[in-house]
Amino acid sequence: MSVDPAILWLVGKDALWAGMAALGFAILFNVPVRALAACFVNGALGHALRSLLMHYGLGIEAATLAGAALIGFLGIASARLWKAPAPVFTIPGAITLVPGTFAFRTMLGLLQFAAATSSDAGGEILWNISFNATKTALILAAIAVGIATPTLLFDRRKPVV
């Protein structure tokens, strides 16, 4: 199977910007300096995988699950290498997958609904609210399940508490 170089270029750009975003949030979250590079790489690869899968027709929820799972596995590996707990590496990476725009649209929809003048307009706004809220919730669930995947599959310790 040959890969179209145009797609490689797009995915590469996607990875670069996602890594940049992860790095910015890593600094906002006061991540230790030695972990910054790993945060960049995790965010870049996780988001690029999501974009690639979506390019090949997968839905955003399933693609997010795959991207977040990659971030989860990279997080475990980074945690071993750089001797810091996994969330230090997974959270900044996962931020790049968070459905911010869907969440804003849900809430803006609520504000618009309060000002709706007819039942037709209101109905459409309600549909938008439900759609965006559902997307937000499903994508968030996909992120959480994704980054917990390594723990859920391979690290099934007996609870200590």
Next chain:
Amino acid sequence: MSDSLIQPLPREELRDVIDLALWSGQLLLQHGAEAQRVEETVHRLGTALGCNWMDIVVSPNGLFVSTISGEEFRTKVRRVVSLGVDMTKVSAINRLTRRVVEGELDRAQVRSELERIVSTPTHYPRWLVVLMVGLACAAFSQLMGGDWAVFGATFLAAGTGMAVRQRLSSHHFNGLLVVIATALVAGGLAALFVRYGTGESRQIALAASVLLLVPGVPLINAAEDLIQGHILIGLARGMTGALISLSIALGLWLAMRLVGVSGL
């Protein structure tokens, strides 16, 4: 190792252990750790410092811990307020716990380590955070398909928003009020660009410029806590995330109305 090998701790020492374990748990909960991590860490610390068992209840705004040693037990409650994500503190507590479990530190050393962790300032100066958060939001505008003008506008709007957020937070305004004001400033600058700027994709600046406020950590932690069976704190964190999102939308909506642009 069986329990009979461990000498039961006297009540005085139990007080010390519960204080240290609770303090560590409080720091984790305050700075963005998930409930499971808080429970495990408090338990490991307490048992490594000589208790037979620890019982921990993590609630949305407090920690309840019981230390048990032999026949003796002590219980303490501490109120916890969220202070924003600080991965260096989470990481430092993790390392501290590992060293205690390996027997490297005694109680007095744990106390001075905790004092050091609390008093360590953040790694990054404020101007760097402003710069990097501005760049992060601008990077998001690229991911959403914006051009270079959108990139520049988002960088300026989000950076200014971050500076406003830092300033307001240091004056201890209500957290949601800070979010609304920040969204108003960042969204307002982006809306001005949408109104007077040029380019097909400039609408993107609106959503991208307020992404610095997205409650990613509360929402991801909420989902994680719910999956792991910590329903109460999961619901509370989800609610926090929803309220922050609503506040962002409110600030953005106000900005769009004031400047006179629509659509997201």
